[in-house]
Amino acid sequence: MADLLVGVVVGSDSDLPVIQGACEMLEQLGIAYEVVIASAHRTPEKAAEYARSAAERGLLAIIAAAGGAAHLPGVLAAYTHLPVIGVPVQTGALNGVDALYSIVQMPAGVPVAAVAINGAKNAALLAARIISIADPSVREKLIQYKMELASGVEAKAARLAQLGVAGYLAAQK
Amino acid sequence: MADLLVGVVVGSDSDLPVIQGACEMLEQLGIAYEVVIASAHRTPEKAAEYARSAAERGLLAIIAAAGGAAHLPGVLAAYTHLPVIGVPVQTGALNGVDALYSIVQMPAGVPVAAVAINGAKNAALLAARIISIADPSVREKLIQYKMELASGVEAKAARLAQLGVAGYLAAQK
Amino acid sequence: MADLLVGVVVGSDSDLPVIQGACEMLEQLGIAYEVVIASAHRTPEKAAEYARSAAERGLLAIIAAAGGAAHLPGVLAAYTHLPVIGVPVQTGALNGVDALYSIVQMPAGVPVAAVAINGAKNAALLAARIISIADPSVREKLIQYKMELASGVEAKAARLAQLGVAGYLAAQK
Amino acid sequence: MADLLVGVVVGSDSDLPVIQGACEMLEQLGIAYEVVIASAHRTPEKAAEYARSAAERGLLAIIAAAGGAAHLPGVLAAYTHLPVIGVPVQTGALNGVDALYSIVQMPAGVPVAAVAINGAKNAALLAARIISIADPSVREKLIQYKMELASGVEAKAARLAQLGVAGYLAAQK
């Protein structure tokens, strides 16, 4: 069985639907991961302990998703030297801008790698790019994934050339 | 000597000039306080310990100032049941909006009381309003302060009535 | 019967659904409260009188919710020395950002404690943290509430460990 | 001596420099005015009383300038049926956006007429447009002012046609 390489952390089970995109991508790339709930505010000691022990447990990267004040990625980054990827979650009146600012504007000394609001899939791909520098099998999968991305676009382009815009859209319904 | 009632926390010494307004206001109201540096990201265990022990050390409220990602007030609030007042600091490219969002948009369960960006003086006054519900001497000082606020406005209004706008402004130079 | 400790004020009955979260939380914590409608713009004298008499009526804190220009919390704070907690309501084209700015950016001298947009539950918890410095029974309830928050997260975490993300989400439907 | 027609209100003497543009414009249009300091938060009763008595004192319009939470125009509008013109003042970290939102987003029932951030001159011109519907002499002055505006632009256009951009800018230094 593959070693556990990525820890995916959410502060609340309401963020699980967002994080699913990361889980599916990690599976597609063959990267073993775990998903845990640990809140920076409601279970701060557990969150701290998770980050503190992550490296010695063999994790290579942490993905943390959070909305609103979104302190979770920064709090985890404070307790580990692993790369921490933060996913701002679109929630509440500010639509995720609050989470984006809170995740990306970390003070000098303790970095968090921010991806797009609700960008869980890219968080997984960024984790894969990171792991690929140490793991050739992940690198191969990433290179293959990039080719599939391109060929997916090409296939759609060909279909559009054949059907035209109206035909293409009609066929989607 | 008066009991220590308010803990003023900054994550970096660069926030000390902002917090001075709180210190002066607390002194004017006769409320004993301490100022400490404890970073949510660089010394997270120290920050946690400060909040965890604050109530038993007799503190009644905590004021925390932070800029950028500004996790400090929320992290402190996670480790104490005391009221925590957050002062967003105007710094960097986002001018304090990042800090405001990060401080005010706390998730349900763990409140922080946000004041204006750079609003350290009002943080002190809010702490005083809080303490006043338990301490009649602070209540008296607050009531007196409110009267002085009003009479200060009245004095300026009278001066303006006498000098006119141009005269008033000329006399300020 | 418990003494009335918290006044919850809305400027319009359209804000009542938002404020319900505060009412439920106050009840859970055993804090007696009242809810009143008093508009800063349509019944300004009533709002002023409510705040002016709040302390002598025994209230220890005021929670005021408002959307749009959201002057209510600041207007109440102008007429009392009690701590006033402002809840920005998410309404209209600006989604509550207008209310947040209007509530949190109070001028020096008259503080309002802002919580998150629609953060009525946290307004109640902040009121409880304030009252707890004068009332040991509220302090006990708050400490217990914090433990329940943590154990609620732990229960979900255990359930997630058992079911996995897909299973957890499927079971929610 | 001309009847007093416009009341110009600021909540703080720090707003006097902004309001000067309104005073000069009112003088140029021959509209008698007074300037008073009355704070919505520090002297709320005085502000209320000013608005309440404004109509019977013969005022036809009120101009109120405020920064930050900027409750003053709305509070005045709550106590009078006169048209109230609000000038958001550019101050603090939010640069006047807070004041703009707080002034313009008034709830249905109590209108305030917002002008641009720091737009005191236009506040005076708006007051003049209002008064002009009842006062033919002000109407004449406004029409003349509009012609002067146009001829001022024409003079600059002619000068630019003569000097070219570089010459025009060089001559300004």
Add this chain to the structure above:
Amino acid sequence: MADLLVGVVVGSDSDLPVIQGACEMLEQLGIAYEVVIASAHRTPEKAAEYARSAAERGLLAIIAAAGGAAHLPGVLAAYTHLPVIGVPVQTGALNGVDALYSIVQMPAGVPVAAVAINGAKNAALLAARIISIADPSVREKLIQYKMELASGVEAKAARLAQLGVAGYLAAQK
């Protein structure tokens, strides 16, 4: 039949639903008005002509609603000396913030009175406040309207005192 006093202008029939709130309010206050469609961009000469002739046709104020770039109120104000009230319409991706900025940030010399995004009702009330300085019957209606506003709040407050929050909300359904 009453003289026509207010011109209500929209640039597109898609803005008619928003402007209905102004029409109803003007009718309630007994102020005669007309509604016209004239676009600043698609029929600029018509819009210019409407504003140019408004005063001599006896109008006392113009209300103009517009979304997006929202040039209509400013364009009208350029061609008349009457007070022009601008209503930013909430439409498109920017939710009316574009319209608000475009309406309120007019350059010095040509004022527009901005009300809240979608604030058509207040535009009518502002027009009424303006007209009231020349028309005692409108002043009487406005004073009465203000009293009704207050008594409406009082009635709801009394109902809330009787039913409680839960009961009040249940009765609304």
Add this chain to the structure above:
Amino acid sequence: MADLLVGVVVGSDSDLPVIQGACEMLEQLGIAYEVVIASAHRTPEKAAEYARSAAERGLLAIIAAAGGAAHLPGVLAAYTHLPVIGVPVQTGALNGVDALYSIVQMPAGVPVAAVAINGAKNAALLAARIISIADPSVREKLIQYKMELASGVEAKAARLAQLGVAGYLAAQK
């Protein structure tokens, strides 16, 4: 058959519904166009090649629609000297503001012509205005289109004059 004059490029088939407005407008103006899918990030070489060869293939303008980071218009502009028109697409948490900023804030040296968020119809009209400087038949169609725009407004204005606001809106349902 007419020469191909405009290339319409989208980075993803999810942007096709937005771009339909451009296609319909181009057809109405008799301007031949093609629609292609080429992603700045997933098929960057194809996008580069498309722009590099556009001029020699006879295209006179390129319209590119993109959401989120929205690099496509700028990347195309880097590889061609043709005018490139960028359409920010309203998608995701930031509602198209991200795409607008990314498209409009191009560095000095490489311009992109930005239109409104989701403004595909205007992108087509802008392309037509551009082509009209070289093609009298397009100029004629544009002049005719402008007259139709005006007469469309006039027809609605006449209908409104006849039906009134309530009648007009009722007839739309």
Add this chain to the structure above:
Amino acid sequence: MADLLVGVVVGSDSDLPVIQGACEMLEQLGIAYEVVIASAHRTPEKAAEYARSAAERGLLAIIAAAGGAAHLPGVLAAYTHLPVIGVPVQTGALNGVDALYSIVQMPAGVPVAAVAINGAKNAALLAARIISIADPSVREKLIQYKMELASGVEAKAARLAQLGVAGYLAAQK
């Protein structure tokens, strides 16, 4: 002497310094232009007339710079079928965001091509790209300009490779 091809319009002489970047670029590309002052609000008839007659005077494109409400580009576009390029000027409290929104969010039917805030140089380059579709000499100059842009970057890159970051920056002082 070269035919006049581009009209550069500003509403106020305070925008002349911004527009200088456009003038210099147009000169470098050998495109004849004129600069005029015509205000959408203070001289609306002149602005309308300028746009109305631009095509018959032989102009191929109009560049208009404006700050604040920034109605000028849209007003010009309403009176001509030529391509109009709008330059939002950074001025006042909103730093040009108001001007950007007002220029770019034009309603369907009347396009304006927006460039970056203060992006006058790119406005000139966009005008050149437009004119290049009808004028081979401008096309040649644009292609040459693009090559110079690239070689300018290459020269800096070579210098950096030689001096290192510290040396490069030191040599700049």
Add this chain to the structure above:
Amino acid sequence: MADLLVGVVVGSDSDLPVIQGACEMLEQLGIAYEVVIASAHRTPEKAAEYARSAAERGLLAIIAAAGGAAHLPGVLAAYTHLPVIGVPVQTGALNGVDALYSIVQMPAGVPVAAVAINGAKNAALLAARIISIADPSVREKLIQYKMELASGVEAKAARLAQLGVAGYLAAQK
């Protein structure tokens, strides 16, 4: 001599002062790097080639700084499977918010790791965290750096405890 591990790319020499913070941090951590100028818009082929060959040249991570439209990090990420870290540069009217949005809001499939506006130091630390998963010597240096961060805070805290706020600030001057 140490292998080259990190490529630092700027699109313009005006971004070199910002990127210096990254260079100094990389040096402090003993990570060999190079700095190159390659513009996504002015030398797009060079930028593409740099990214395309980066992995085979042995680089493990790319740091790219850009302001305004800030397409550089995304363009580089399109041509490589290495982790790309984007540094939004604070420049121009939008103060870096444009660059932040353009860097962080990348579409699914091609991730960029965004750090704070002007956060070059954290970009270097994030690169170090990434490299540390493959290089134990970097891991050791990172762990040591984290300890130094903490002890730096402790030293300041001790100094503050000794001098008080006023004394501390006075000593800084």
